[in-house]
Each structure stands twice: as structure tokens, then as C-alpha cells.
Amino acid sequence: xxxxxxxxxxxxxxxxxxxxxxxxxxxxxxxxxxxxxxxxxxxxxxxxxxxxxxxxxxxxxxxxxxxxxxxxxxxxxxxxxxxxxxxxxxxxxxxxxxxxxxxxxxxxxxxxxxxxxxxxxxxx
Numbered sequence: 744x745x746x747x748x749x750x751x752x753x754x755x756x757x758x759x760x761x762x763x764x765x766x767x768x769x770x771x772x773x774x775x776x777x778x779x780x781x782x783x784x785x786x787x788x789x790x791x792x793x794x795x796x797x798x799x800x801x802x803x804x805x806x807x808x809x810x811x812x813x814x815x816x817x818x819x820x821x822x823x824x825x826x827x828x829x830x831x832x833x834x835x836x837x838x839x840x841x842x843x844x845x846x847x848x849x850x851x852x853x854x855x856x857x858x859x860x861x862x863x864x865x866x867x
Contacts, residue, residue, distance in 0.1 A: 752866075759862040763840045763854035764802040767847040771832040778835075778850050786812035789834030791825050794818035801856035802837040 766783065776788060785806075792815040793803035800822060816834045819825035822842065829836035830846040837855060838847075 754863060755866055756861050756863050758859055760860040762858050762860055764800075764805065764837050764856040764858065765840050765843075765854055766835055766837050766850040767826075767829055767843050768835040768850060769830055769832040769846060770848055772829070772834060773848055773850070775832075783809065783851055783853070783855065785810055785835055789814050789816045791816065791828040791834045791836040792818040793820075793822075793825060795820040797821050797825065801858045802839070805856040806837050 766785070768778075772789070778784070778788070779786075790806065790810055790813045792798075792806060792810070793800060797803060797820055798818075802822065802825075814834075817828045819828055822838060825836050826838045826842050826847070828834070829838065830844075835850065839858070840849075840854070843849065
């Protein structure tokens with residue numbers, strides 16, 4: 744049996760990419776209540792939040808810092824679940840830019856949060 748130190752020595756970890764997060768909503772949500780002049784101002788809007796492990800993501804931290812005056816209508820336990828809720832028109836959501844598709848409208852050109860993606864390989 745390989746102990747933890749030996750196993751760690753067989754693993755190579757490298758930063759692969761940096762991923763941006765931005766604010767998105769379904770077109771039906773935007774039609775119901777358009778964003779304010781500052782699209783990062785979510786005050787007064789329904790938002791989709793994060794629960795469980797997803798609450799520690801950069802997007803969740805941005806939302807927590809900026810969601811004053813909002814109504815959190817749903818909390819997803821994963822970022823795909825948050826994106827699906829936004830696609831269903833439940834409210835605005837901050838999701839990874841690469842996970843948003845044509846069902847979601849990007850509400851700001853700015854990247855609001857960033858996360859790192861790592862590539863993990865074995866050395867054998």
C-alpha cells in the first residue's frame with residue numbers, strides 16, 4: 744500500500760487556466776425586470792444563490808458581498824444547478840462564463856469574480 748507522502752510525490756498539479764464569472768439571467772427574467780443602469784447592481788432583483796459547498800465559490804462570495812436588497816428565490820448546491828435555475832427564469836445568477844449558453848443573457852461585460860482551474864496528472 745502506498746502511503747500519503749508517496750502518493751503525493753506521484754502527482755503533478757499545475758494551474759491550467761483562470762475562469763471568469765459574470766452576472767446572467769434568462770431573457771424572460773430581464774423582460775420582467777430589466778437590470779438597472781449599473782448591471783452589477785442587483786438590488787431589488789430576484790437572484791439565484793448558492794448552498795452547501797457551492798457557497799464557497801468565487802461567484803457565491805461576490806453575490807454575498809453585493810446582494811443587499813435582493814430576494815434570494817432559490818439556492819443551488821452546485822454551479823450547474825444555479826445556471827439551470829437562472830435558465831428557468833427564476834432570477835439573476837452569477838455563473839462561470841464558460842457554462843453560460845444562449846439561454847442566458849450576460850448582464851455585464853465585466854468579469855465579477857475569478858477562479859483557477861488546475862490540471863492534475865500522475866507522474867507514472
